[in-house]
Amino acid sequence: MSRKSCMMLVAVLTMVLASGLYFSEADAKKAAPAEKPVKPQDCYGCHATIKDLHANGKHAKVNCTNCHSGIEKHLHAPGPEARPTTDTSWQACGKCHRVQMESFMEASYLRPARDEKSQVSNRAPNPFWDKLMMGHGFTKEHNLTRSHVFMLTDHLTVDRAYGGRFQPKGGWTYIFEKGKAWDILMDKFPENKDHKVFLPQTAAAANPVCLQCKTQDQILDWAFMGEPGNGVKWSRVSKVNEFAKDLNHSLNCFTCHDPHASKPRIVRDGLIEALTRPEADTLWHKDPKRTKIQVIDMGLRGYNRKIAILEKYDTRLLCGQCHVEYNCNPGTDTKTGKPVTMADKRTNHFPYKDVFGLYDHYVNQINFLDFRHTLTGGLLWKAQHPEAESFYNSKHAKAGVGCNGCHTPKVKEKNGGSHTIHFAVTPRVNLKDTCLQCHSRWTEEQARYAIDSVKAYTRGKLRKAEFWLSELIDKIVDAKKAGVPEEVVKQAQEHHLKAHILWEYWTAENSDGFHNPEMAKESLTKSMDESQKGIKLLTDAMNAMAPKTASAK
Secondary structure, three states, rough: OHHHHHHHHHHHHHHHHHHHHOOOHHHHHHOOOOOOOOOHHHHOOHHHHHHHHOOOOOOOOHHHEEEEOOOHHHHHHHHHHHOOOOOOOOHHOOOOOHHHHHOOOOOOOOOOOEOOOOOOOOOOOOOOOHHHHOOOOOHHHEEEEOOOHHHHHHHHHHOOOOOEEEOOOOOOHHHHHHOOOHHHHHEEEOOOOOOOOOOOOOOOOOEEEEEEEHHOOOOEEEOHHOOOOOOOOOOOOHHHHHHHHHOOOOOOHHHHHHOOOOEEEOOOOHHHHHHHOOOOOOOOOOOOOOOEEEEEEEOOOOOOOOEEEOOOOOOOHHHHHHOOEOOOOEEOOOOOOOEEEOOOOHHHHOOOHHHHHHHHHHHHHOOOOOOOOOOOOOOOHHOOOOOHHHHHHHHHHOOOOHHHHHHHHHHHHHHHOOEEEEOOOOHHOHHHHHHHHOOOOOHHHHHHHHHHHHHHHHHHHHHHHHEEEEHHHHHHHHHHOOOHHHHHHHHHHHHHHHHHHHHHHHHOOOOOOOOOHHHHHHHHHHOOOOOOOHHHHHHHHHHHHHHHHHHHO
């Protein structure tokens, strides 16, 4: 080989290594077909549902062995003990969709890893977070999002989730690693089977449901809604520290793309349940132009599994599998006061409503709240990440813009074609292909200025809402000490709960209100109103008690 050729080879290898797309020899073998192709008709005999999806879809000519190994053995000895192995890795799709996989594996360094929402200067809520959320595990660590490729490892290492059990093998440089979770991490306490706190100032708040958004490696071993029994391997009540060690890939391709039909789909059971429940009260149900879905029962394993095929790509549903408010933890029944455990279906629940429908939904419809505030003693709600609901009826959404328009846009290729970038990131990273496609008169600087201005306004309202919530918490504590009647304190706690929901929704929503600035403004100003009502209620009650106290002395 010539010197020039050697130099070119070194350059190519260097680029591959730098891109994070280098996989081990074992991965390469796994990604390649492990056996001779089979006739799909040999599988269709038992898998009629798969036939309906596969035979007439774009993947009709993709052989079953592309994603499944051990098929020959299964054909000769059908049954659970000889089930084929399903490749859930990114490389399974990346063999054909290389450009999309490469973009998915990219990382944005705009935000540092483990950047806490509660402490950074540009995010809510400094300095009130620990006080307003006292009693919840999120006070231990609550971070800004990073690129999708890091989702699972970031979840496993966060201080609030596993009590410090899971740690990187190689120290802090793990923040650059994009491969399988358990090539990067280790269990520091493998001899201890309990899910508990191991390190100071951590929490063991994770559970099997909250992992459903980080990966779908478990898709064949998880029944609809995480129901236990009937031979299912993992369920809502499984030991989460053991379940986590069975998972490896952040955000599998097949979460949004059906591998058989090559059509957009939903696999997240909580969203499917929300879209099919009898009440028909979600944002989707109320949308006269809603994207139609076809719910399909996939179960052949003794337990029910479901997917929903979409008639067209609708990112409010696809991204709404994870970027959505949902409950994924135990809590308290608001009617009985009794604990709600992971055995209860309410621990895997999607309201799919915006901020103004959540108080009634949780308190009056499903009778569930997350945690009890340490100082006030009142029950409160914890938001997840309600981007889909916030965006649903926004100006951008009504103008026909989807999540993909800003976060995963289509880009032109040199050969004249185009592809969708799967590097989901803030549009600030790629303004020419996002904001400037519609706002053509803007410069990139003006686009950033517009984004920052909307966010700055929302953050200002967050600060004010936090101040009044803090004042209300102090007033409830003082009122209890002063002997204010319990029924009055309970009324103030209701004002606190309403104010809390209207505020905390926007600390969990990852756009600082940019997805729907009008809704953010209305919600946060109403939060201030509710806090002030509670403060006035208790102030009046304490003032009314003052003469009695003075005369008693």
